[in-house]
Amino acid sequence: MSSIHAHTVLIVAAILFVLGLAGALIRRNVIFMLLSIEIMLNAAGLAFVVAGARWQQPDGQIMYLFILAMAAAEVSVALALVLQIHHQHKTLDIEQLKELKD
Amino acid sequence: MPLLFYISSVIAILATIMVITRYSPVHALLYLVVSFLAIAVIFLSLGAPFAAALEVIIYAGAIMVLFLFVTMMLNLGKQTALQEKEWLQPKVWIGPSLMAFALLAEMIILLLRPESVAMPFAVVTPRQVSMSLYGEYIIAVELVGFLMMTGIVGAAHIGKHKKKNLHRFLQT
Incomplete structure (x- = not known):
């Protein structure tokens, strides 16, 4: 217990990723699915930072930065889509949005 | 720590x-x-x-x-x-979560296979990160700039509410 092991941190990242995956699979609301995707991206960033800290290189934190920028762009587009879906269909249920009519 | x-x-x-x-x-x-x-x-x-x-x-x-x-x-x-x-309901969430946790168990077994390595305690400073970011990763920074620009334009276009005002000649 005197120092942190690399296993432990990677297991924490894996648990967070699997929780995000389970959340994306079991929820039917679009907002909760987006939140679960955020959890998964963040767990991947945690794994990158752990790898960077393990070899004491800055590359892990740089990859985390790129994941952060990608998540910001993805969230802005996805939330605009959610607003438009709610405006047109009056629902956020993923089961009712599966038709590609028109 | x-x-x-x-x-x-x-x-x-x-x-x-x-x-x-x-x-x-x-x-x-x-x-x-x-x-x-x-x-x-x-x-x-x-x-x-x-x-x-x-x-x-x-x-x-x-x-x-x-x-x-x-x-x-x-x-x-x-x-x-x-x-x-x-x-x-439990019948909705129990199947996907059982499968996800089976995958988690496999991943933990794989992670525990090699012998454990203690993390060295050393701080990677912001100075190191930024020197590397604007040195060898400069092309990736520019690509991320493209991505953010695309995100802004896409969000502004998708989030726009279309007005239903037609021209007065087209109104019936």
């Missing part, structure tokens, strides 16, 4: 479990903010202060506030929470 790491990882996992089981979107968002703050403490205890600051400022500060604003604009009230409660 290890104690800090263990406490904050337990908090992060518990808060994430609360996120995926809440019925109300605002409660889930607030638990997710707690989870992100705990992950920021994990980054700090691993010797990555720059990543910790970015986690607090951008993830917990900007992205979650964006989610919160959209949730407030959609005006999701008690009715949504009741509908979520109706959707989240």
Whole structure:
């Protein structure tokens, strides 16, 4: 217990990723699915930072930065889509949005 | 330092479990903010202060506030929470979560296979990160700039409400 092991941190990242995956699979609301995707991206960033800290290189934190920028762009587009879906269909249920009519 | 790491990882996992089981979107968002703050403490205890600051400022500060604003604009009230409660029956969630946790068990077994390596405690400073970012990764920074530009244009275009005002000659 005197120092942190690399296993432990990677297991924490894996648990967070699997929780995000389970959340994306079991929820039917679009907002909760987006939140679960955020959890998964963040767990991947945690794994990158752990790898960077393990070899004491800055590359892990740089990859985390790129994941952060990608998540910001993805969230802005996805939330605009959610607003438009709610405006047109009056629902956020993923089961009712599966038709590609028109 | 290890104690800090263990406490904050337990908090992060518990808060994430609360996120995926809440019925109300605002409660889930607030638990997710707690989870992100705990992950920021994990980054700090691993010797990555720059990543910790970015986690607090951008993830917990900007992205979650964006989610919160959209949730407030959609005006999701008690009715949504009741509908979520109706959707989240055990027969819906038990299959996917069992499979996901089987995958987690496999991954943990694979991770525990090689012998354990203690993390060296050394801080990767923001100076090192920025020297590397604007040195060898400069092309990736420019590509991320393209990506952000595309995101802004896409969000502005998709989020625009189309007006239904026709020209006076076309109105019948």
